[in-house]
Amino acid sequence: MKITLLGTGSPIPDPNRAGPSSLVASENTTVLVDAGRACVQRLVGAGVFPAFLHAVVLTHLHSDHICDLNDVVTTHWVMSGPGAALPIYGPPGTARMVNAMLDMLREDVGYRMAHHDDLNHEPNVPVTEVQPGDTFAVGTLQFLVGATDHRPVDPSVGFRISDGTHSVVMAGDGVPATSLDELLVGADAYVQTVVRDDLVQAIPNARLQDILDYHSSVTQAAQTAARAGVAHLVLTHYVPAPFPGTELEWASGAREHFSGNIVAGPDLTSLEL
Numbered sequence: 001m002k003i004t005l006l007g008t009g010s011p012i013p014d015p016n017r018a019g020p021s022s023l024v025a026s027e028n029t030t031v032l033v034d035a036g037r038a039c040v041q042r043l044v045g046a047g048v049f050p051a052f053l054h055a056v057v058l059t060h061l062h063s064d065h066i067c068d069l070n071d072v073v074t075t076h077w078v079m080s081g082p083g084a085a086l087p088i089y090g091p092p093g094t095a096r097m098v099n100a101m102l103d104m105l106r107e108d109v110g111y112r113m114a115h116h117d118d119l120n121h122e123p124n125v126p127v128t129e130v131q132p133g134d135t136f137a138v139g140t141l142q143f144l145v146g147a148t149d150h151r152p153v154d155p156s157v158g159f160r161i162s163d164g165t166h167s168v169v170m171a172g173d174g175v176p177a178t179s180l181d182e183l184l185v186g187a188d189a190y191v192q193t194v195v196r197d198d199l200v201q202a203i204p205n206a207r208l209q210d211i212l213d214y215h216s217s218v219t220q221a222a223q224t225a226a227r228a229g230v231a232h233l234v235l236t237h238y239v240p241a242p243f244p245g246t247e248l249e250w251a252s253g254a255r256e257h258f259s260g261n262i263v264a265g266p267d268l269t270s271l272e273l
C-alpha cells in the first residue's frame with residue numbers, strides 16, 4: 001500500500017502547495033481522498049490519470065477538500081469509456097453537493113457530448129453517504145468509517161483503509177477524539193491535518209485564530225499517534241505552510257511525543273507500507 005500526499009496546503013493559497021488531497025493505492029486499486037485545489041495536476045504528477053481512479057472518498061465538505069472535485073469528475077469522464085463509474089463516498093450532504101456540482105457542469109457536459117460522436121454518456125458518479133461504523137470495499141481496499149471531531153463542521157469522518165496486510169487512517173481535519181483513537185486501533189499509519197498553534201497565534205489576524213479550535217496541533221497529532229501505537233505519523237495540510245524542504249523542522253515538536261517514523265514534506269511526499 002502506498003500513501004501519497006498530493007496536496008499539503010490549506011485554504012490559504014500557496015504557490016508551492018496544492019490543496020488537501022491524498023492518494024491511497026494498493027495493487028489494482030487507487031483511491032483519491034479529498035479533492036482540494038489542483039489535485040488533478042498533482043494526481044498526474046504522481047503518475048495517475050484521473051481515469052485510473054477507482055473511487056473518491058471525502059472526509060468532510062469544507063471547500064478546501066472539495067473545490068476541485070468537479071475537475072476530477074470531468075477529466076475522469078472525458079478520458080473514460082462508456083459507463084465508467086467514479087463512485088464517491090462521503091458524509092451526509094455529499095449527494096446534495098455532487099448533484100449541485102453536476103448541475104454546474106451541465107452546459108459543459110452538453111457541449112462535449114454534442115461535439116464528440118463517441119461520447120454519449122454523462123458523468124457516472126454514484127454517491128454513497130457514509131456514517132461512522134460503516135464498512136465498504138473498493139477493489140482490493142477495505143474501508144471502515146469513523147467519526148472525527150471537526151466541529152462546528154458536522155458530520156466529518158475519517159477512514160481506516162486496509163489492503164488486508166497494512167492499514168492507514170486518513171483522519172482529515174479535526175482535534176483529538178475518542179472516536180479517532182478507536183479508528184486508529186491496529187493501524188500502521190496515521191495521516192493528520194496539522195497546524196502550528198504557536199505560529200498561528202503570532203499572526204495578528206482574528207479570523208486565522210478561529211482555525212485553532214478545530215484542527216490538531218503538531219503536538220496533539222503526535223500525542224494521538226503515540227496513544228494509538230502506530231508506526232508512522234504522516235503530517236499534512238500545514239498551517240502556516242512551511243517553506244518546502246523544511247517540513248520536518250517545522251514539525252520537530254512532534255518528536256517529543258512520538259518516537260515512531262514521522263513523515264512530512266512537500267506535495268507528492270509518499271509512504272509505502
Ligand SMILES: [Zn+2]
Nearest residue numbers: 062150153173
Ligand atoms: Zn476542514
Ligand SMILES: [Zn+2]
Nearest residue numbers: 020062064173
Ligand atoms: Zn481543511
